[in-house]
Amino acid sequence: MAVHALLDVAGPVQGLKVCDLGCGEGTLTRMLAERGALVTGVDISTQLLDVAREQTQNEQVQYVLDDAQTLATQPDHAFDLVVSNLAVMDIPDLVAVYAAVHRVLCAGGRFVFAMTHPCFQSPGTTVETDHQGCFLARRIDRYATEGFWRSDYAAGIRGRVGAYHRTLSTVINGLINAGFTLTRLIEPTGPQPQGPVEIPSVLVIAVCRQDSKPLRPASDPG
Template identity: 45%
Template sequence: MKARYDEVAAEYDRWVGEGSALADPTFTELTGEVDGQEVCVVACGQGREARYLSGRGAVVTGVDLSERLIELARSHEESQQLGITYLTGDAQTLDGLADASFDGVVCHLALMDIPELDATLRSMARVVRPDGWFVVSITHPCFKTPATGEITDHVDKSIRRTVGRYFVEGYWDGPGRHRDALPVGAYHRTLSTYVNALADAGLVIDRMLEPKLDTPIWREVPCLLYVRGHRVT
Protein backbone atom coordinates (compact mmCIF):
# COMPACT_ATOMS: atom_id res chain seq x y z
CA MET A 1 0.00 0.00 0.00
CA LYS A 2 1.40 3.38 -1.01
CA ALA A 3 1.31 6.02 1.70
CA ARG A 4 0.15 9.55 0.90
CA TYR A 5 3.00 10.94 2.99
CA ASP A 6 5.59 9.36 0.68
CA GLU A 7 4.96 12.19 -1.78
CA VAL A 8 5.50 14.95 0.78
CA ALA A 9 7.95 13.28 3.17
CA ALA A 10 10.83 15.70 2.63
CA GLU A 11 8.58 18.76 2.90
CA TYR A 12 6.91 17.33 5.99
CA ASP A 13 10.28 16.63 7.61
CA ARG A 14 11.36 20.22 7.01
CA TRP A 15 8.05 21.55 8.35
CA VAL A 16 8.26 19.40 11.51
CA GLY A 17 11.88 20.39 11.94
CA GLU A 18 14.24 17.73 10.58
CA GLY A 19 14.86 15.88 13.80
CA SER A 20 13.66 18.62 16.11
CA ALA A 21 12.48 17.88 19.64
CA LEU A 22 8.80 17.64 20.49
CA ALA A 23 7.45 20.74 22.21
CA ASP A 24 3.98 19.70 23.36
CA PRO A 25 3.23 20.10 27.08
CA THR A 26 -0.10 18.28 26.80
CA PHE A 27 1.54 15.22 25.23
CA THR A 28 4.22 15.40 27.93
CA GLU A 29 1.61 15.55 30.69
CA LEU A 30 -0.42 12.61 29.42
CA THR A 31 2.44 10.26 28.58
CA GLY A 32 3.97 10.90 31.98
CA GLU A 33 6.87 8.85 33.35
CA VAL A 34 8.03 6.32 30.75
CA ASP A 35 11.54 5.48 31.93
CA GLY A 36 12.22 1.77 31.34
CA GLN A 37 8.91 1.16 29.59
CA GLU A 38 8.46 -0.38 26.16
CA VAL A 39 6.40 2.01 24.03
CA CYS A 40 5.04 1.72 20.51
CA VAL A 41 4.56 4.91 18.49
CA VAL A 42 1.90 4.26 15.84
CA ALA A 43 2.06 6.41 12.70
CA CYS A 44 5.41 7.72 13.95
CA GLY A 45 6.23 9.76 10.85
CA GLN A 46 9.80 11.02 10.86
CA GLY A 47 10.19 10.02 14.50
CA ARG A 48 9.67 13.20 16.51
CA GLU A 49 7.49 11.62 19.22
CA ALA A 50 9.61 8.47 19.22
CA ARG A 51 12.73 10.54 19.90
CA TYR A 52 10.98 12.43 22.68
CA LEU A 53 9.88 9.25 24.45
CA SER A 54 13.26 7.60 23.98
CA GLY A 55 14.93 10.67 25.43
CA ARG A 56 12.80 10.17 28.56
CA GLY A 57 14.07 6.62 28.95
CA ALA A 58 11.53 4.53 27.04
CA VAL A 59 12.44 1.63 24.77
CA VAL A 60 10.67 2.75 21.61
CA THR A 61 9.41 1.09 18.44
CA GLY A 62 8.03 3.39 15.76
CA VAL A 63 5.74 2.20 12.97
CA ASP A 64 4.62 4.12 9.90
CA LEU A 65 3.12 3.22 6.54
CA SER A 66 5.34 5.69 4.68
CA GLU A 67 8.64 4.15 3.63
CA ARG A 68 10.05 7.61 2.97
CA LEU A 69 9.21 8.87 6.46
CA ILE A 70 10.70 5.75 8.00
CA GLU A 71 13.87 6.35 5.98
CA LEU A 72 14.01 9.88 7.37
CA ALA A 73 13.38 8.64 10.91
CA ARG A 74 16.24 6.17 10.56
CA SER A 75 18.52 8.88 9.24
CA HIS A 76 17.74 10.99 12.31
CA GLU A 77 18.49 7.93 14.44
CA GLU A 78 21.88 7.63 12.79
CA SER A 79 22.62 11.26 13.66
CA GLN A 80 21.32 10.93 17.22
CA GLN A 81 21.51 7.31 18.28
CA LEU A 82 18.78 6.62 20.83
CA GLY A 83 18.18 2.94 20.20
CA ILE A 84 14.81 3.40 18.50
CA THR A 85 13.53 0.63 16.22
CA TYR A 86 11.64 1.87 13.16
CA LEU A 87 9.39 -0.41 11.11
CA THR A 88 7.40 0.15 7.93
CA GLY A 89 3.90 -1.06 8.68
CA ASP A 90 0.19 -0.40 8.56
CA ALA A 91 -1.37 1.08 11.70
CA GLN A 92 -4.59 -0.74 10.84
CA THR A 93 -2.94 -4.14 11.42
CA LEU A 94 0.45 -3.60 13.10
CA ASP A 95 1.55 -6.86 11.51
CA GLY A 96 4.81 -8.18 12.88
CA LEU A 97 4.25 -6.80 16.37
CA ALA A 98 3.44 -9.43 18.98
CA ASP A 99 0.34 -9.34 21.14
CA ALA A 100 0.71 -7.65 24.54
CA SER A 101 4.32 -6.64 23.84
CA PHE A 102 4.27 -2.97 24.97
CA ASP A 103 3.64 -1.14 28.22
CA GLY A 104 2.15 1.78 26.31
CA VAL A 105 1.13 2.86 22.83
CA VAL A 106 0.76 6.37 21.41
CA CYS A 107 -0.69 7.82 18.22
CA HIS A 108 -0.08 11.55 18.02
CA LEU A 109 -2.13 13.62 15.53
CA ALA A 110 -2.58 10.74 13.11
CA LEU A 111 -5.84 8.86 13.73
CA MET A 112 -7.73 11.33 11.53
CA ASP A 113 -5.35 10.49 8.65
CA ILE A 114 -6.02 6.73 8.82
CA PRO A 115 -8.99 5.27 6.89
CA GLU A 116 -10.04 2.48 9.28
CA LEU A 117 -10.42 3.79 12.83
CA ASP A 118 -11.83 0.61 14.38
CA ALA A 119 -9.09 -1.61 12.95
CA THR A 120 -6.38 0.80 14.10
CA LEU A 121 -7.65 0.99 17.67
CA ARG A 122 -8.07 -2.79 17.85
CA SER A 123 -4.47 -3.20 16.66
CA MET A 124 -3.24 -0.72 19.26
CA ALA A 125 -5.18 -2.57 21.96
CA ARG A 126 -3.77 -5.88 20.75
CA VAL A 127 -0.10 -4.90 21.09
CA VAL A 128 -0.39 -3.22 24.50
CA ARG A 129 -0.23 -5.33 27.64
CA PRO A 130 -3.33 -5.88 29.80
CA ASP A 131 -3.90 -2.71 31.83
CA GLY A 132 -1.24 -0.98 29.70
CA TRP A 133 -1.76 2.66 28.77
CA PHE A 134 -2.45 4.58 25.58
CA VAL A 135 -2.32 8.23 24.52
CA VAL A 136 -3.95 9.49 21.33
CA SER A 137 -4.41 13.00 19.99
CA ILE A 138 -6.42 14.30 17.05
CA THR A 139 -7.55 17.54 15.49
CA HIS A 140 -10.69 18.35 17.43
CA PRO A 141 -13.63 16.71 15.64
CA CYS A 142 -16.11 19.28 16.96
CA PHE A 143 -14.26 22.32 15.64
CA LYS A 144 -12.39 21.03 12.59
CA THR A 145 -15.21 19.65 10.46
CA PRO A 146 -15.68 19.42 6.68
CA ALA A 147 -17.21 22.92 6.68
CA THR A 148 -15.53 25.45 8.94
CA GLY A 149 -14.48 29.06 8.82
CA GLU A 150 -13.95 32.21 10.85
CA ILE A 151 -15.95 35.38 11.26
CA THR A 152 -15.14 38.60 13.08
CA ASP A 153 -17.65 39.89 15.62
CA HIS A 154 -18.84 43.32 14.51
CA VAL A 155 -18.90 44.64 18.09
CA ASP A 156 -15.79 43.44 19.90
CA LYS A 157 -13.84 42.35 16.77
CA SER A 158 -13.12 38.93 18.28
CA ILE A 159 -12.74 36.01 15.89
CA ARG A 160 -15.33 33.25 16.04
CA ARG A 161 -15.17 29.73 14.66
CA THR A 162 -18.03 28.53 12.46
CA VAL A 163 -18.76 24.83 12.15
CA GLY A 164 -20.86 22.84 9.69
CA ARG A 165 -21.34 19.32 8.34
CA TYR A 166 -20.36 17.84 11.69
CA PHE A 167 -22.44 14.71 11.16
CA VAL A 168 -21.01 14.02 7.70
CA GLU A 169 -18.35 11.40 8.40
CA GLY A 170 -15.74 10.30 5.91
CA TYR A 171 -12.87 11.64 3.85
CA TRP A 172 -12.73 15.36 3.18
CA ASP A 173 -10.32 17.61 1.39
CA GLY A 174 -8.36 20.26 3.22
CA PRO A 175 -8.23 20.13 7.04
CA GLY A 176 -5.24 22.41 7.49
CA ARG A 177 -3.28 25.34 6.16
CA HIS A 178 0.08 23.60 5.62
CA ARG A 179 -0.92 22.09 2.30
CA ASP A 180 2.64 22.18 0.96
CA ALA A 181 3.79 19.85 3.74
CA LEU A 182 0.74 17.67 4.39
CA PRO A 183 -1.69 15.61 2.36
CA VAL A 184 -4.74 17.77 1.87
CA GLY A 185 -7.35 15.34 3.15
CA ALA A 186 -8.35 13.64 6.38
CA TYR A 187 -11.18 11.51 7.75
CA HIS A 188 -13.78 13.31 9.79
CA ARG A 189 -15.60 11.44 12.54
CA THR A 190 -17.89 12.67 15.28
CA LEU A 191 -16.68 12.78 18.86
CA SER A 192 -19.04 9.95 19.78
CA THR A 193 -17.60 7.79 16.99
CA TYR A 194 -14.12 8.17 18.47
CA VAL A 195 -15.29 7.49 22.03
CA ASN A 196 -17.35 4.45 21.04
CA ALA A 197 -14.54 3.05 18.87
CA LEU A 198 -12.15 3.26 21.83
CA ALA A 199 -14.67 1.45 24.03
CA ASP A 200 -15.29 -1.24 21.39
CA ALA A 201 -11.53 -1.85 21.17
CA GLY A 202 -11.29 -2.37 24.93
CA LEU A 203 -9.56 0.97 25.54
CA VAL A 204 -10.97 2.85 28.53
CA ILE A 205 -10.63 6.63 28.75
CA ASP A 206 -9.05 7.92 31.95
CA ARG A 207 -8.47 11.57 31.02
CA MET A 208 -9.19 14.01 28.19
CA LEU A 209 -7.54 17.39 27.59
CA GLU A 210 -8.36 20.23 25.19
CA PRO A 211 -5.45 22.68 25.35
CA LYS A 212 -5.97 26.35 24.63
CA LEU A 213 -3.60 27.56 21.90
CA ASP A 214 -2.27 31.09 21.78
CA THR A 215 -3.90 32.22 18.54
CA PRO A 216 -6.96 34.44 18.08
CA ILE A 217 -9.18 31.56 16.93
CA TRP A 218 -7.92 28.74 19.14
CA ARG A 219 -8.14 30.76 22.35
CA GLU A 220 -11.91 30.54 21.97
CA VAL A 221 -12.38 26.85 21.09
CA PRO A 222 -9.97 23.88 21.16
CA CYS A 223 -8.05 22.93 18.03
CA LEU A 224 -6.84 19.59 19.42
CA LEU A 225 -8.19 16.79 21.59
CA TYR A 226 -5.95 14.49 23.68
CA VAL A 227 -6.99 11.25 25.37
CA ARG A 228 -5.18 8.99 27.84
CA GLY A 229 -6.53 5.65 29.01
CA HIS A 230 -5.78 2.00 29.55
CA ARG A 231 -6.52 -1.36 28.03
CA VAL A 232 -9.02 -3.41 29.99
CA THR A 233 -7.64 -6.70 31.30
Protein backbone atom coordinates in the same frame (compact mmCIF):
# COMPACT_ATOMS: atom_id res chain seq x y z
CA MET B 1 1.41 21.97 21.81
CA ALA B 2 -0.23 18.58 21.20
CA VAL B 3 3.07 16.76 21.76
CA HIS B 4 3.62 18.41 25.13
CA ALA B 5 0.09 17.68 26.31
CA LEU B 6 0.50 14.11 25.12
CA LEU B 7 3.82 13.65 26.94
CA ASP B 8 2.31 15.20 30.04
CA VAL B 9 -0.55 12.72 30.07
CA ALA B 10 1.76 9.81 29.25
CA GLY B 11 3.76 10.61 32.42
CA PRO B 12 7.09 8.93 33.26
CA VAL B 13 8.15 6.48 30.54
CA GLN B 14 11.57 5.41 31.85
CA GLY B 15 12.04 1.72 31.00
CA LEU B 16 8.68 1.35 29.28
CA LYS B 17 8.22 -0.33 25.91
CA VAL B 18 6.46 2.29 23.82
CA CYS B 19 5.05 2.25 20.30
CA ASP B 20 4.76 5.60 18.47
CA LEU B 21 1.97 5.02 15.95
CA GLY B 22 2.24 7.09 12.77
CA CYS B 23 5.61 8.38 13.95
CA GLY B 24 6.40 10.31 10.76
CA GLU B 25 9.84 11.90 11.06
CA GLY B 26 10.14 10.57 14.60
CA THR B 27 10.01 13.77 16.64
CA LEU B 28 7.86 12.27 19.41
CA THR B 29 9.72 8.95 19.12
CA ARG B 30 13.01 10.66 19.98
CA MET B 31 11.47 12.68 22.81
CA LEU B 32 10.23 9.46 24.39
CA ALA B 33 13.63 7.79 23.99
CA GLU B 34 15.32 10.80 25.61
CA ARG B 35 12.99 10.18 28.57
CA GLY B 36 14.27 6.61 28.86
CA ALA B 37 11.67 4.62 26.92
CA LEU B 38 12.42 1.80 24.45
CA VAL B 39 10.54 3.08 21.46
CA THR B 40 9.30 1.50 18.25
CA GLY B 41 8.23 4.11 15.74
CA VAL B 42 5.72 2.74 13.24
CA ASP B 43 4.70 4.45 10.02
CA ILE B 44 3.34 3.54 6.60
CA SER B 45 5.66 5.96 4.76
CA THR B 46 9.11 4.65 3.84
CA GLN B 47 10.20 8.21 3.00
CA LEU B 48 9.29 9.57 6.43
CA LEU B 49 10.90 6.58 8.12
CA ASP B 50 14.11 7.25 6.19
CA VAL B 51 14.11 10.84 7.48
CA ALA B 52 13.40 9.59 11.00
CA ARG B 53 16.31 7.14 10.84
CA GLU B 54 18.67 9.84 9.56
CA GLN B 55 17.76 12.06 12.50
CA THR B 56 18.01 9.40 15.19
CA GLN B 57 21.18 8.28 16.93
CA ASN B 58 19.51 6.77 19.97
CA GLU B 59 19.87 2.97 20.32
CA GLN B 60 16.66 2.88 22.31
CA VAL B 61 14.76 3.53 19.08
CA GLN B 62 13.78 1.33 16.17
CA TYR B 63 11.63 2.29 13.21
CA VAL B 64 9.31 -0.17 11.49
CA LEU B 65 7.30 0.04 8.29
CA ASP B 66 3.79 -1.08 9.13
CA ASP B 67 0.12 -0.21 8.85
CA ALA B 68 -1.47 1.06 12.06
CA GLN B 69 -4.66 -0.73 11.04
CA THR B 70 -3.02 -4.14 11.52
CA LEU B 71 0.40 -3.72 13.19
CA ALA B 72 1.21 -7.06 11.56
CA THR B 73 4.94 -6.79 12.39
CA GLN B 74 4.26 -6.54 16.12
CA PRO B 75 3.47 -9.46 18.45
CA ASP B 76 0.60 -9.48 20.93
CA HIS B 77 1.16 -7.67 24.26
CA ALA B 78 4.47 -6.15 23.09
CA PHE B 79 4.03 -2.65 24.59
CA ASP B 80 3.28 -0.93 27.89
CA LEU B 81 2.20 2.22 26.11
CA VAL B 82 1.12 3.19 22.61
CA VAL B 83 1.22 6.89 21.74
CA SER B 84 0.19 8.65 18.57
CA ASN B 85 0.43 12.29 17.60
CA LEU B 86 -1.94 13.64 14.97
CA ALA B 87 -2.10 10.46 12.89
CA VAL B 88 -5.46 8.74 13.54
CA MET B 89 -7.38 11.30 11.41
CA ASP B 90 -5.21 10.25 8.45
CA ILE B 91 -6.22 6.60 8.72
CA PRO B 92 -9.43 5.26 7.10
CA ASP B 93 -10.37 2.46 9.54
CA LEU B 94 -10.33 3.69 13.13
CA VAL B 95 -11.96 0.52 14.49
CA ALA B 96 -9.09 -1.50 13.00
CA VAL B 97 -6.53 0.86 14.59
CA TYR B 98 -8.17 0.48 18.00
CA ALA B 99 -8.20 -3.34 17.66
CA ALA B 100 -4.54 -3.43 16.59
CA VAL B 101 -3.48 -1.15 19.47
CA HIS B 102 -5.47 -3.21 21.97
CA ARG B 103 -3.79 -6.40 20.72
CA VAL B 104 -0.21 -5.10 21.01
CA LEU B 105 -0.72 -3.63 24.49
CA CYS B 106 0.05 -5.65 27.60
CA ALA B 107 -2.63 -6.10 30.27
CA GLY B 108 -3.42 -2.70 31.73
CA GLY B 109 -1.36 -1.01 29.00
CA ARG B 110 -2.21 2.53 27.96
CA PHE B 111 -3.03 4.28 24.68
CA VAL B 112 -2.49 8.06 24.64
CA PHE B 113 -3.12 9.93 21.42
CA ALA B 114 -3.68 13.39 20.03
CA MET B 115 -6.04 14.07 17.15
CA THR B 116 -7.52 17.16 15.56
CA HIS B 117 -10.49 18.05 17.73
CA PRO B 118 -13.50 16.35 16.11
CA CYS B 119 -15.90 19.07 17.31
CA PHE B 120 -13.97 22.00 15.87
CA GLN B 121 -12.19 20.57 12.82
CA SER B 122 -15.07 18.99 10.92
CA PRO B 123 -15.92 19.09 7.18
CA GLY B 124 -16.67 22.58 5.93
CA THR B 125 -15.34 24.31 9.05
CA THR B 126 -14.21 27.83 8.23
CA VAL B 127 -12.53 30.65 10.11
CA GLU B 128 -14.11 34.07 9.71
CA THR B 129 -11.80 37.06 9.94
CA ASP B 130 -12.28 40.83 9.85
CA HIS B 131 -10.88 43.04 7.08
CA GLN B 132 -7.50 43.06 8.86
CA GLY B 133 -7.37 39.29 8.98
CA CYS B 134 -8.04 39.10 12.71
CA PHE B 135 -10.02 36.13 13.99
CA LEU B 136 -13.76 36.69 14.39
CA ALA B 137 -15.32 33.25 14.63
CA ARG B 138 -14.97 29.61 13.72
CA ARG B 139 -17.97 28.33 11.81
CA ILE B 140 -18.70 24.65 12.30
CA ASP B 141 -20.60 23.13 9.42
CA ARG B 142 -21.08 19.41 8.76
CA TYR B 143 -20.19 17.90 12.14
CA ALA B 144 -22.43 14.85 11.73
CA THR B 145 -21.06 13.97 8.29
CA GLU B 146 -18.42 11.32 8.89
CA GLY B 147 -15.84 10.30 6.32
CA PHE B 148 -13.06 11.75 4.22
CA TRP B 149 -12.99 15.51 3.64
CA ARG B 150 -10.51 18.11 2.45
CA SER B 151 -10.22 21.66 3.69
CA ASP B 152 -10.67 24.51 1.18
CA TYR B 153 -7.50 26.03 2.62
CA ALA B 154 -5.13 24.41 0.10
CA ALA B 155 -1.93 25.54 1.84
CA GLY B 156 -2.80 23.83 5.15
CA ILE B 157 -2.18 20.16 5.92
CA ARG B 158 -5.93 19.34 5.80
CA GLY B 159 -6.09 21.04 2.39
CA ARG B 160 -3.21 18.93 1.11
CA VAL B 161 -3.87 15.49 2.62
CA GLY B 162 -7.47 15.80 3.86
CA ALA B 163 -8.70 13.87 6.90
CA TYR B 164 -11.21 11.28 8.04
CA HIS B 165 -13.78 13.00 10.22
CA ARG B 166 -15.58 11.12 12.98
CA THR B 167 -17.90 12.52 15.61
CA LEU B 168 -16.74 12.61 19.22
CA SER B 169 -19.12 9.79 20.11
CA THR B 170 -17.69 7.57 17.34
CA VAL B 171 -14.15 8.26 18.59
CA ILE B 172 -14.93 7.54 22.25
CA ASN B 173 -17.49 4.74 21.84
CA GLY B 174 -15.08 2.99 19.47
CA LEU B 175 -12.50 2.90 22.24
CA ILE B 176 -15.03 1.51 24.72
CA ASN B 177 -16.15 -1.13 22.21
CA ALA B 178 -12.52 -2.13 21.61
CA GLY B 179 -12.04 -2.85 25.33
CA PHE B 180 -10.52 0.37 26.62
CA THR B 181 -11.40 2.45 29.67
CA LEU B 182 -11.26 6.22 29.30
CA THR B 183 -8.90 7.77 31.85
CA ARG B 184 -8.39 11.36 30.68
CA LEU B 185 -9.34 13.92 28.04
CA ILE B 186 -7.27 17.07 27.48
CA GLU B 187 -8.26 19.99 25.26
CA PRO B 188 -5.10 22.10 25.11
CA THR B 189 -5.67 25.82 24.74
CA GLY B 190 -3.18 28.59 24.16
CA PRO B 191 -2.16 30.93 21.35
CA GLN B 192 -3.01 29.34 18.04
CA PRO B 193 -2.57 30.67 14.51
CA GLN B 194 -6.18 30.15 13.47
CA GLY B 195 -8.24 31.05 16.46
CA PRO B 196 -8.51 32.29 19.99
CA VAL B 197 -7.33 30.41 23.06
CA GLU B 198 -10.92 29.39 23.75
CA ILE B 199 -11.18 26.84 20.93
CA PRO B 200 -8.93 23.78 21.16
CA SER B 201 -7.77 22.53 17.79
CA VAL B 202 -6.53 19.27 19.27
CA LEU B 203 -8.00 16.62 21.58
CA VAL B 204 -5.72 14.36 23.63
CA ILE B 205 -7.28 11.08 24.74
CA ALA B 206 -5.86 8.66 27.29
CA VAL B 207 -7.30 5.17 27.77
CA CYS B 208 -6.11 1.95 29.32
CA ARG B 209 -6.70 -1.60 28.30
CA GLN B 210 -9.63 -3.00 30.24
CA ASP B 211 -8.61 -6.50 31.25
CA SER B 212 -10.84 -7.33 34.18
CA LYS B 213 -13.97 -9.25 33.22
CA PRO B 214 -17.32 -7.51 33.78
CA LEU B 215 -18.84 -8.39 37.17
CA ARG B 216 -21.59 -11.01 36.99
CA PRO B 217 -24.14 -11.86 39.65
CA ALA B 218 -23.13 -15.03 41.58
CA SER B 219 -26.27 -16.76 40.24
CA ASP B 220 -25.23 -16.16 36.61
CA PRO B 221 -23.63 -19.39 35.32
CA GLY B 222 -22.37 -17.71 32.11
